[in-house]
Amino acid sequence: MDVKDFDYELPQELIAQDPIEKRDASRLLVLDKKTGGTSHHIFHEIVDMLEPGDCLVINDTKVIPARLFGVKEDTGAHVEVLLLKRKEDHVWETLVRPGKKLRPGARLSFGDGKLKAEVMEVVEEGNRLVRFEYEGIFEEILDELGQMPLPPYITHELKDKNRYQTVYAKHEGSAAAPTAGLHFTEALLDEIVKKGVKIARVCLHVGLGTFRPVKAEHVQDHHMHSEFYRIEEDAAEIINETKASGGRVIAVGTTSCRTLEAAADPATGLLKACSGWTEIFIYPGYRFKCIDALITNFHLPQSTLLMLVSALAGREHILEAYREAVEERYRFFSFGDAMLIV
Incomplete structure (x- = not known):
């Protein structure tokens, strides 16, 4: 299977540069994964597409302001450091x-010396281990000095940092937002719960490896970067009960999907409380163990996320739905519109 099989034409102007004013006023394309049939809606209408007994699985990770701008102490040259993974208390992969x-040994300064750092070693793909030095609480310093790590196709800074967080974000650690969740408001979630739909929270800290371009020619030769996930006992119970009673498990975003599929029992699709690192790569031919449906945004051409949704709905159905979304002038990528695959 070639990577170029997952390409499509996207006009530049359809890449959303800013979030829509009302989170749940974005558009929603509903795709039937069996027939390829589509319909067009507003996102808050999703409540009408859910049934009592269904379970929405949300990822409550929280994006940290992980992009730091500073200088080299010896030359004053400008530098940028993007935090990817916490390795120890003061050491990050960046x-x-x-x-x-x-190079290793380089000394860096941020915020006029409020935060300092030393490059320790080079790790895979040119990333660096960096040890930070500071007084006080690192998270507070980061909140003051750091910027949100927006994707490279967004060309300007965000006016309100909170618009790159879900309303239910809780556990800090992501280098990118689980963007399918950005469409939900607290009021919409309340309405969904009142309908008899259960909500289960899982956590996967999104790494930038998810968004890196696939450089291999053949899909199966691509290697995913590891991401940390956690499923608590109450979430596992809710999801297992949903499956036992015949309800649908609906993942909100590819991050929730990867968490469930990485942790589910291969034979039964059931879950138990667990945590760990996953490198799961889902592409056509994969047999889903846990999820029945998926809420997701529109993904970059030739990306691992486009391959994941193609595994669920079929490559031809997905590419045809994307062509329709382009014709209908949907907004694409992180701040764009949504798709429900059922």
């Missing part, structure tokens, strides 16, 4: 720019 000039 992506640095300019990479070639930030």
Whole structure:
């Protein structure tokens, strides 16, 4: 299976640069994964498409303001550090720019010395381990000095940091938002619960590896970066009860989907409380163990996320739905519109 089989034409102007004013006023394309049939809605109408006994699975990770701008202490040259993974209390795996000039031993300063750092070593794909030095609480310093790590196709800073967080974000640690969840408001979630739909919370800290381009020619040769996930006992019970009673397990976003599919029992699709790292790569040919439906945004051409939704609904159905979304002028990617695959 070639990566180029997951390509499509997208006009540049359809890449959403800003979030819509009302979260749940985005558009919603509903795709029947069996027939390929589509229909068009507003996102808050999703409550009408859910049934009592269904379970929505949300990812309550919280994005940290992980992009830091500073200088090299010896030359004053401008540097950028993007936090990817916490390795120890003061040590992070990071992506640095300019990479070639930030060798082990380089000293960095941020916020006029409020936060300092030293590059320790080079890890895979040119990432760096960086040890930070500071007084006080790291999260508070990061909140003051850091910027949200918006995807590269968004060309300006966000006016309100909270618009790159879900309303239910809780556990800090993501380098990117689980963007399918951005469409939900607290009022919409209340309405969904009143209808008899259960909500289960899981956590997967999104890594930038999810969004890295697939450089391999053949899909199966691509290797995913690991991401940390956690499923608590109450969430496992809710999901298992839903499956036992015949309700649908509906993942909100590819991150929730990857969490459930990584943790589910291969034979039964059932879950238990667990945590760990997953490198799960879902592409056509994969047999889903746990989820029945998926709420997701529109994904980049030739991306692992486009491959995941193609595994669920079929590549031809997905590409045809994307062509229709382009014709109907849907907004694409992180701040764009949504799709419900049922």
